[in-house]
Structures are given as structure tokens and as C-alpha cells.
Amino acid sequence: MIPLSSFRIVPNTTVDRSLTFGESAVRALEGALGDEIDLRTSFRIARSEITTWPDYCPTPLVEMSGLARDLGVQQLLYKDEGWRFGLSSFKAMGGGYAVSRIVARYAMESTHAANMTSKDLLSGRYSSATSQVTVTCATDGNHGRSVAWAAREFGCKSVIYMASIVSPFREQAMISLGAEVVRSQGNHEDAAAECRAAASERGWFVVSETENATEPAIAADTLAGYATIMSEVAKRLPSGEPPTHVFVQAGVGGLAATSAVFCGLQWPQERPRLVVVESDQADCILRSIEAGEPITVTGDLDTVMAGLAAGEVSSYAWSILRTGADYAMAIPDEAAVATMQLLATPQSGDTPVVAGESGVASLAAALLVLQNNAVREQLGITRAARILTIGTEGATDPEVYRRLVGLSPEEVMRRT
Ligand SMILES: Cc1ncc(COP(=O)(O)O)c(C=O)c1O
Incomplete structure (x- = not known):
């Protein structure tokens, strides 16, 4: 277990718990993104494209049976x-996928092809067109790495x-x-402003999920890519039954918003x-x-959870979370670090997992809630609860990982 640390949790008094939430959420997000976006089609295309990528493989859905038993719930995933x-x-699924779509649209336009799949692009046949494209973004790590990889x-x-x-x-x-990296002298907001200015001057494509940075179609693709993560979960649920509670971490809120839409469409009842x-x-x-x-x-915004250091929710995400989040919770760094350590050296007989600072936030939050009877009750968590947490990153910076956990990622892997 992790040491108890203080946290805040607030209920959303405007949550929509109706059976039609999924439909309204799709309409709300399409409304925010603009008329030309058909979100369900975007979700479907994202899934069918990403699953053709050469190294595609669903990521593991780890069942933490020991922790679940010790904390008195049916399932902890x-x-x-x-x-x-x-x-x-997880960022490859969002920014990485959005890059593939930017390149596909550009190649279609310049070659007058009627359709362009990931396979077509990966064949290299269109490289003279695709090499004309430059994608850009501002990042604290994960997003930029995914954009560079997909480029x-x-x-x-x-x-x-x-x-x-x-x-x-x-x-x-x-x-x-293969990326060119530009270091800003300032903070993330300064880097983002420099990125936008360079993009508008040079005709580059900004890959982002926020409204002031990018085109709606690029944001829609980013969110659609994230939906594939949830569809992998839905296909592999150990008991076949949906989770009763989903804990998901947020920076600007894209992953959380997509998770809300997905849950509404997949499990309306x-x-x-x-x-x-x-x-x-x-x-x-x-x-x-x-x-x-x-x-x-x-x-x-000084937190060890660098991926979550956002001061503003994206308006696309807000159009969903406003009525789609049941609770919002804020946790301290110490809870994230303790959870990384717990995953590296489990006490409950579970298999060790290498997980990064931002990646463990949802599990850390779930552990804090499960150790607090009053909050458990408030959230309706009984012994029959099935809890899903999204581990959004592994050891994305091995040095930081070793400093926080006391072991290298390789040492933890050897124990599995
Ligand atoms: C590891 C990790 N988890 C979660 C997030 C938050 O995602 P979002 O900004 O879509 O809310 C990020 C964002 O960079 C991240 O890097």
C-alpha cells in the first residue's frame, strides 16, 4: 500500500448520468470541433489504421489481483x-496517429489519390510528397517523442x-x-508560442489537442487515436464486464475526455x-x-508529474468533461512516487510493473481512495467494484525513474 497523503476530490454537480450521455457527448465534441468532424467515423478509422501499423500490439491490461484483494475490491486493472x-x-496513439493523417491528407492532395492508408504511406511510394510536410509541436517529452517517431x-x-x-x-x-529540436529559453507556454509562430510563418502543421494551437481535424484525430486505447481495454476485460469506476489522469484533458465519450458509447447502461x-x-x-x-x-506548475503540468483544460476536453466527469481529484507528487515504488516492488504478490511519474497518477489516486472509507462510500465503491486505471507511461526518462524508485527500469524488469 502507499502512505496516506492528502488529496482533494470534488463531485461534479452537473454530471450527466443519463443513458443518452454518449450521444450528447459526441454531439458536444463535434460542436466544439466544427461541423465537418464525424467523431464516430474518426474513432473507427483510427482503430482500423493504427491496428495495421507494423509494430502494433495491444498493450497489456494488467490485473492486480493481490492489490485488489488487499484493498477489498473485485478487480483492479x-x-x-x-x-x-x-x-x-500512450501519446503515440494521439499525436503519432494525427501525424499519419496529416501526411495522408497532404499526399492525397498532391497526388490526387482518392484514399491513402497508413500502409500506402509506409510503402514509401509517396515519399516525394510526404517529405514536403513538416509537423511541429511543443512538448515536455512524450508528445514530442511520438510526433518525431511518427514523422x-x-x-x-x-x-x-x-x-x-x-x-x-x-x-x-x-x-x-530524426527530429530537429528547438529549445526555448522560457517555459512550456513560451515554447508553444514559438512553435505556433514558426508554424504559421513556414506552413508547418502543429500537432496538438488544444484549440488555439491546431486545426480541428488534427485535434479530432489525436482524440480519435486515444479512443483505440479504450477499445483495446473493452476487448480484453478479464470478466467481460465493464469497469464500475475508471480513474484517468489529465493534463489538458484529451485522454480523459475521450475515455468519457468511449464509456458513454460502449456501456450506456x-x-x-x-x-x-x-x-x-x-x-x-x-x-x-x-x-x-x-x-x-x-x-x-511545478510537479514531478511533468505530463500533467497543464494550467488550462482544452476547450474540446471541457465540452465533454463538463458533464462527463463524475469526480475530479488532485494528488500530491509523493503519492505518485510511492505508487511507482509500489509497482516496482509489489507487496501483494502482483507482478512488478515499470511505470513513470505521470503514468501512475490514476492508480495512485485509486489507491488513495480505496484506503479511505468515507471517500470509497462517496464514490459507491463496494467489494464488487471493478476499477480501471490507465497507466499512461513507462520509464520515459530512466534517470528520473532510478532517482525516484531506487532501481533502474532494467532491474525491475528482471524481477518480473
Ligand atoms: C504520461 C502522460 N499521462 C497523461 C498525460 C495527460 O494527457 P492529456 O494532456 O491528454 O490530458 C500526458 C500528457 O502529456 C502524459 O505525458
């Missing part, structure tokens, strides 16, 4: 995105902007995937309660849910 395409994070795979160029504090390891990972988890240093969604409108968190 951890979707381990640490195994995604050798990139160690290499699908034959275009990438230029990645990073804040001054992003670790040299993360920078090197992008360079070795038994839609799981959705708990959106943030760092307590970057709790913009929690504050927005409390206020009933988007609230920006300012300050240095």
Missing part, C-alpha cells in the same frame, strides 16, 4: 501504455519545441528519432463513474468542475 510502440507512452515512420520532417527545463535525455530521444486525476500543482480541471466553467491555474 492497470492498462500499461509503457509498452506502446517502444516509445513508452520518421510516415516520411515527413519534425521540428519539436521544448521548454528550457525538459531533461537532456528527453531531448536526445527526439533527436535520435452501465457507464462507469469517471474520476479525472490531476497533480495538485496543476489542478485546472478540478477547479473548473468546482466553478462550473474553465479556470486557468497559473504559477510554475
Whole structure:
């Protein structure tokens, strides 16, 4: 178990628990993205394309039976995105997929082809067209790595902007995937502004899930790619029964929003309660849910959960989470670190898992809730509960991992 640490959880008083939530969520997101987006088709195409990629393999859905037993619930699941395409994070499914679509659209336009699949692009036949494309983004690590990887795979160029504090390891990972990396002197917001300015001057494509940065079609593809993660979960549920509770972490909220839409469409009758988890240093969604409108968190957003260090919820995500999140929760760094350690050296007989700081946030939140009877009751968690958590990253920076866990990722893997 992890040491008890303080956390905040707030109920969403405007949550829509009706059977038609999935339909309304699709309409809300399409409304936010613009008329030309058909979200269900985007979800379907994303799944059919990503599953043809050469190294595609569903990531493990780890059943933590020992922890579940000790914490008194029927099931505790951890979707381990640490195994995604050798990139160690779920971001390949979003930004990576969006890059493939940008390149496909460009190649279709320039060759007048009626359709262009990932397979067509990967064959290299269209490389003279695809090499004209440059994709760009601002990143604190995972997103940029996925964009750089997909640019290499699908034959275009990438230029990645990073804040001054992003670790040299993360920078090197992008360079070795062929990206040009531009270091901003400032923070993430400065890097994002520089990225947008360069893109509009040079005709580059910004890969993002937020409205002020990118075209709606690119944001829609990013979100659609994430839906494939949830569809893998739905196909592999150990008991075949949907989770009763889903804990998912958020930065700008794209993954959480897509999870909410997916749950609404997939399990309208038994839609799981959705708990959106943030760092307590970057709790913009929690504050927005409390206020009933988007609230920006300012300050240095200094958290070890670097992927969650966002001060503002994306308006696309907000169009869903406003009524689709049941609870918002904010946890301290110490809970994330303790959960990384627990996964590396489990006490309950479960298999060790290598998981990164931002990746464990949803599991950390679930563990804190499960150890608190009053909150368990508030969330309706009984002994029959089936809890799903999304492990969004593995050891994306091995040095940081070793410092926080006391073991290297390889040492943990050897124990499995
Ligand atoms: C490991 C990890 N988990 C979660 C998130 C949050 O995703 P979102 O910004 O879609 O809410 C990020 C974002 O970069 C991340 O890197």
C-alpha cells in the first residue's frame, strides 16, 4: 500500500448520468470541433489504421489481483501504455496517429489519390510528397517523442519545441528519432508560442489537442487515436464486464475526455463513474468542475508529474468533461512516487510493473481512495467494484525513474 497523503476530490454537480450521455457527448465534441468532424467515423478509422501499423500490439491490461484483494475490491486493472510502440507512452496513439493523417491528407492532395492508408504511406511510394510536410509541436517529452517517431515512420520532417527545463535525455530521444529540436529559453507556454509562430510563418502543421494551437481535424484525430486505447481495454476485460469506476489522469484533458465519450458509447447502461486525476500543482480541471466553467491555474506548475503540468483544460476536453466527469481529484507528487515504488516492488504478490511519474497518477489516486472509507462510500465503491486505471507511461526518462524508485527500469524488469 502507499502512505496516506492528502488529496482533494470534488463531485461534479452537473454530471450527466443519463443513458443518452454518449450521444450528447459526441454531439458536444463535434460542436466544439466544427461541423465537418464525424467523431464516430474518426474513432473507427483510427482503430482500423493504427491496428495495421507494423509494430502494433495491444498493450497489456494488467490485473492486480493481490492489490485488489488487499484493498477489498473485485478487480483492479492497470492498462500499461509503457509498452506502446517502444516509445513508452500512450501519446503515440494521439499525436503519432494525427501525424499519419496529416501526411495522408497532404499526399492525397498532391497526388490526387482518392484514399491513402497508413500502409500506402509506409510503402514509401509517396515519399516525394510526404517529405514536403513538416509537423511541429511543443512538448515536455512524450508528445514530442511520438510526433518525431511518427514523422520518421510516415516520411515527413519534425521540428519539436521544448521548454528550457525538459531533461537532456528527453531531448536526445527526439533527436535520435530524426527530429530537429528547438529549445526555448522560457517555459512550456513560451515554447508553444514559438512553435505556433514558426508554424504559421513556414506552413508547418502543429500537432496538438488544444484549440488555439491546431486545426480541428488534427485535434479530432489525436482524440480519435486515444479512443483505440479504450477499445483495446473493452476487448480484453478479464470478466467481460465493464469497469464500475475508471480513474484517468489529465493534463489538458484529451485522454480523459475521450475515455468519457468511449464509456458513454460502449456501456450506456452501465457507464462507469469517471474520476479525472490531476497533480495538485496543476489542478485546472478540478477547479473548473468546482466553478462550473474553465479556470486557468497559473504559477510554475511545478510537479514531478511533468505530463500533467497543464494550467488550462482544452476547450474540446471541457465540452465533454463538463458533464462527463463524475469526480475530479488532485494528488500530491509523493503519492505518485510511492505508487511507482509500489509497482516496482509489489507487496501483494502482483507482478512488478515499470511505470513513470505521470503514468501512475490514476492508480495512485485509486489507491488513495480505496484506503479511505468515507471517500470509497462517496464514490459507491463496494467489494464488487471493478476499477480501471490507465497507466499512461513507462520509464520515459530512466534517470528520473532510478532517482525516484531506487532501481533502474532494467532491474525491475528482471524481477518480473
Ligand atoms: C504520461 C502522460 N499521462 C497523461 C498525460 C495527460 O494527457 P492529456 O494532456 O491528454 O490530458 C500526458 C500528457 O502529456 C502524459 O505525458
